[in-house]
Every structure is written in structure tokens, then in C-alpha cells.
Amino acid sequence: MRINVNDKEYTVEVDGNPSLLEVLREQLDLTGTKYGCGEAACGACKVLVNGVPTPSCITPATAVQGKSIVTIEGLEKEGSLHPVQQVLLEEDVFQCSYCAPGMILTAVALTEKKKPLSRQEIVEGMNGNICRCCTYPQIIDALSKIS
Template identity: 85%
Template sequence: MRINVNDREYAVEVDGNPSLLEVLREQLDLTGTKYGCGEAACGACKVLINGTPTPSCITPATAAQGKNIITIEGLEKEGELHPVQKVLMEEDVFQCSYCAPGMILTAVALLENRQQLSEQEIIEGMNGNICRCCTYPKIVSALSKITHKDKA
């Protein structure tokens, strides 16, 4: 089977019906996508499938066929960080950072869909992602910096 990840086509094995998370990590060595719970409860494994943040741990790899998958590795363009990555780095938000890839992709989709977001909307939109270090207030205030401005 072939899948498209970060604008590249890959041939992958789907014997035993592996999850998209397993295929990304073990076959494509895209380990930025993390395992956190295996039941779509923590958001660590989220990737964008056709732009929608999707928990890759409960998504069969076969379900991603013919779709565009973006992982954390695919956000940087020609050495330029995505604005979400940039602001989270500038604001020095994370501690252990294990949640960061899932957080970032969720935020990217959240911001793609809306020009402006209130803090409450950010909280609602991000609530499916767990940061066990509890950096939540900093994530909200950092994202607010780029959602309260008009985006180009």
C-alpha cells in the first residue's frame, strides 16, 4: 500500500492491520509522532489527515490511503518553522516536550480554520491534548499571541 506523508509517497506494509502511528514510527522512522495512551485520550499521536487533527494510534494505516498526512516533521518549510512552532519556541513553553508534536499539530489545524480565536476557544480546541507537565497556561498565552492578530 502507498501513503502520502509530508508530500511524499511511501510504500508501506499493512499486514496485521497496523495503526497509522505504528507505520509512521516503525516503517517510516517518523518518530516525532508519539504514543501516549493508545485510545485517543491524550493527543500525543495526533497527525493531520487532510488537514484534520486525527489520533494516529486508533487510525488503521489503511484508512489513510489516498489522503494527505502531515506529521510534525512536515511542518517546517525550507528551514522555516510554522508560526505555531515559532511562537511556542519563542515563548519557551514546553518542559519535557513529549506532548509538543501533538499539541502543535492540533493548534495548527485550529488556527487554519479560524482567523481569530479567543482564549476560551483555544482552550476548547486544545482540550483533547494532555500536557502532563501542565504547561497549559503558557500554551494558551503563546497561541493567543498569534490568534489575536490578523493573520497574513
């Protein structure tokens, strides 16, 4: 099967219908996407599929054929971080950073819909992304600075 990840075309094996997460990590060596709960409840595995934050742990790889997939590795362009990555880095919001890839990709989709965002819109838009270190206030404050 052929899939488009980070603007590159790949041919992948789909025997047994693996999850998108398995294909990204095991076949494409894109390990930035994390395995968290395996039930789409924590957000650690989120990637963008046609611009929509999608839990890759429960998404069959076959379901994304013909769609555009963006992982955390695909955000950096020509040596520059995405504005969401930049503000979260500048504000030093993460501690362990396990949730960071899913948080960042969700925030990218959220900020591409509307800017500036109210605190309530950020809270609602980031719902479904769990941070073990509980840095939610810092994340909300940082995302509030994107205009």
C-alpha cells in the first residue's frame, strides 16, 4: 500500500491490518509519534490526517491510503520550527515531553482554524490530550500567545 507521510510517498506492508502508529514507528522509523494508552484516550499518538488530529493507535493503516499524514517530524520546514513548536519551546512548557508530539499536532490543527484563540477555545480544542506532568496551565498560556 502507498501512503503520503510528511509530503513523501511510501510503500508499506499492511499484512494483518496494522495500525497507522505501527506503520509509522516500525516501518517508516518515524518514532516521534508515541504509543500511550492504545485506546485513543490520551492523545500521545495523534497525527494529522488531512489536517485533522487523529489517534494513530486505533486508525488502521489502510484507512489513510490517499490521505495526507503529518507527524511531528513533518512540522519543521527548511530548518525552522512551526510557530506552535516555537512558542511551546520558548515558554518551556513540557517536562517529560512524552505528550508533546500529540499536543503539538493538536495545537497546530487548532491554531490553523482560528487565531487568536480564547483560553476557553484552547481548553476545548486541546481536550483529549493528557499530560502526565500536568503542565496544562503553561500550555494554555503559551498557545494564547499565538496570533
